[in-house]
Amino acid sequence: MHETGTSSDELTDTGLFCTLNKTQSITIPIIIRDTLSITAGDEVIIGLTSNSKELFIQSLICQTLENIMIIYNKGSIRIPEELMRTLYLKKGEVFHIYIY
Secondary structure, rough: EEOOHHHHHHHEEEEOOOOOOOOOOOOOOOHHHHHOOOOOOOEEEEOOOOOOEEEEEEEOOOOOOOOOEOOOOOHEOOHHHHHHHOOOOOOEEEEEEEOO
């Protein structure tokens, strides 16, 4: 999973992780939410990178055909079923977090 926050195209390893739970949700660590000014109720886009091997989460800036999800309380976000199937994700999967 990675978030976009600046105009740089280089990913930065945060050294942080999150885990997929039984409700198909992950919780974005508070340090990432604070850094990127993401709060409960914000709309974000969740999709696949161009090589379709990684998830991305990005602040919603304009209308899109990508999956639009809402950040829940405590920073959790549900991963859409079609992305779960495409990436063969299961409960307990660990995501390494990168940011732009």
